Amino acid sequence: MKQPARKFNRIQPDLRREHLVEAALRCLADQGHAGLSVRKIAAEANVSVGLINHHYDGIDRLIAHAYETLSQGIFDRVTGAVAPAVGTARDRFSAFFREYFSPDIFDPKLLGVWVVFWSLIRHSPEMKAVHDRANAAFCAVLEGYLSDLAMERSGGDGGPPPAAARVAAIGLSALLDGIWLQWCLNPDTFTIAEAIAIAESWVDGFVNGGHGRLAG
């Protein structure tokens, strides 16, 4: 027979915060906005209600921390799959898409978490700050990929002006977000293969100079 679990399970604050963040993400994934509750998160993490207010100034702070953590994790994962100097710039896009359109990302539960975060941005400066940072970083990466692609194609002699790469990156970012959103809201309307085709096709259009209008 096992002895009763210890009531006071003391661990390092950093580790505890990590556990709380994971519990919060699980609650949001399972229950959406209804999972955004001190009591539910505490139960999920097997701790008492009061502990959250000991480690965070309030539940809003915990949620912001969870947003930051998840956001960073996805960024690292997706960009980490693209080796910087291997293959052509065009190949790097395919590698990027292969990671982006994976079951871990294209998961209705993940979007469920994200949508709750989005709903909090407009009324929480803290959440907005996390979003702005993550979004800027993501667009910057895409802009780098696109610049490489333009350079590679033109051989360095007068590729598209830098302004085009910035707007193009915003366009691609929006396209990827939109595909992710629509597929997760209803996975039955199109397949992942079709989603990849849409993204690859957009890059083809960029390579073929079809986006010249963006230079203006």
Next chain:
Amino acid sequence: MKQPARKFNRIQPDLRREHLVEAALRCLADQGHAGLSVRKIAAEANVSVGLINHHYDGIDRLIAHAYETLSQGIFDRVTGAVAPAVGTARDRFSAFFREYFSPDIFDPKLLGVWVVFWSLIRHSPEMKAVHDRANAAFCAVLEGYLSDLAMERSGGDGGPPPAAARVAAIGLSALLDGIWLQWCLNPDTFTIAEAIAIAESWVDGFVNGGHGRLAG
């Protein structure tokens, strides 16, 4: 001096429901998820708390009705701006974009409402049904526009196969959603003019056959 407002203000059920929907949308626009409350909506509509449960089986039904109403309104407005047989098919896209990228649509408050709706889809079959219907209708319209465009360009002799139009419509729909989402979450990263350029550029790419990969 004005006499005190009558306590019992009786109106037709249809009109009352309309008022309740409008009040609900105002609450969501102003307070996000926090505005999703019987008491706040009732106060906004200047009625008692109990009235909502008299006209709807529960607040979820009211929200679903609000989703349906807003969704239909936007659809009518955006598609209504495109006269069917005037100008070229390419011109029709520009007319469509002019309406879509208008301040009434590109309004952070409107996205704030929408994001709450999205967050409810996964746990409410009713909300999901509204979304699926609206989304299918929107994609069908875009597919029609794209078919016209392909027809116009090829003169009717062997334009892109129908399958391409379907996937292309999904891609354009995702692009428009993504631009809307990103701009509303942070209107400072790019301008509406740039947003229009991105959309127009996508259509240019479609016209120039840059999306051949989508034929599957």
Next chain:
DNA sequence: TTTATTATTGAACGGATGTACAGTAATTGG
């Protein structure tokens, strides 16, 4: 005018929420 119907009110109820706080125990430093 009388009756039936129903839109509307507002109080009541049980339950869930976030935060505050006094008490408890595990760790750390001397």
Next chain:
DNA sequence: CCAATTACTGTACATCCGTTCAATAATAAA
């Protein structure tokens, strides 16, 4: 080994939530 620190528990409190329901009043029907 003792003291100080702090991670942790669990109750208490005030507030909000959605729904129910008897009472009320405005309209429609007869």
